[in-house]
Amino acid sequence: MEFQIDPAQFLPNIDQWLIGINYFFELTFSYLKYIFFVILLVIGILTLISLRGRYFLERLRYSQEQKLADNPITKPRLIIGTIYIIIAFGILFNWFTYLLIISLNPLPDRFVFNFIEFTDIFDPYGLNRISDINMAQFEFEKTLYYLISIGSFASLLNIIISIWLLVNKGGKDAKKSIIMLIGGIIGGILTGFTTCLPLFL
Secondary structure: OOOOOOHHHOOOOHHHHHHHHHHHHHHHHHHHHHHHHHHHHHHHHHHHHHHHHOOHHHHHOOOOOOOHHHOOOOHHHHHHHHHHHHHHHHHHOOHHHHHHHHHHOOOOOOHHHHHHHHOOOOOHHHHHHHHOHHHOOOHHHHHHHHHHHHHHHHHHHHHHHHHHHHHHHOOOOHHHHHHHHHHHHHHHHHHOOOOOHHHHO
C-alpha cells in the first residue's frame, strides 16, 4: 500500500528547521543567477580579450587585408566569446532562461525522480509535488527539489566551462575538459538540465 511521508510525524519541529533551509536555498539561487551572469560575462570578455595578445603572432601570418574573423585561430574564439556574452545577458534578463526551458524540456532527463519513484515511498501525487516546486505542500518536498536543483546547476556550469576550455585550450588539458563535459552531461541527465532554471526567474 502506498503511503505518504509527513516528517512532522517522526521528528518534532522539523518543519521549522526545513523552512530555514529552504529560505537559505531561495536566497542562494537568487544570488546564483547573478553569479551565473558574471561567470558567463567574464568568460566571454576574457575570450575576446585573449585575441589581442595571446594569439598576436598567429594573426601576423595572415595578410593585413584578411579579416580577423577569417583567421581559423581566432574565429572560434570570436564566436564563443560573443555567444557567452549574449547568453550572460539572456540569463540576466530571463529571455535565455525561458528559451532553455522550452528547448531542453523535451529531453529525457530527471532520472533521479524516477529512482525516487522506484523506492515506493511516495505516491504518484507526492512525486509530482517533488518534481515541481510550485506543487510542493510539505517543506521537505521543497528541500529535496532544491538539493536536486543544486546538482542541475552544477551540471550546466560544468558543460559551459568545459566547452569554453575545449575551445580556448585546444589540445592542452583536452582530456580533463572532455571528462568534465561528460560529467556535466551525465549529471544533467540525472538531475535535469532545466530543474534549476525556474529558480532563476
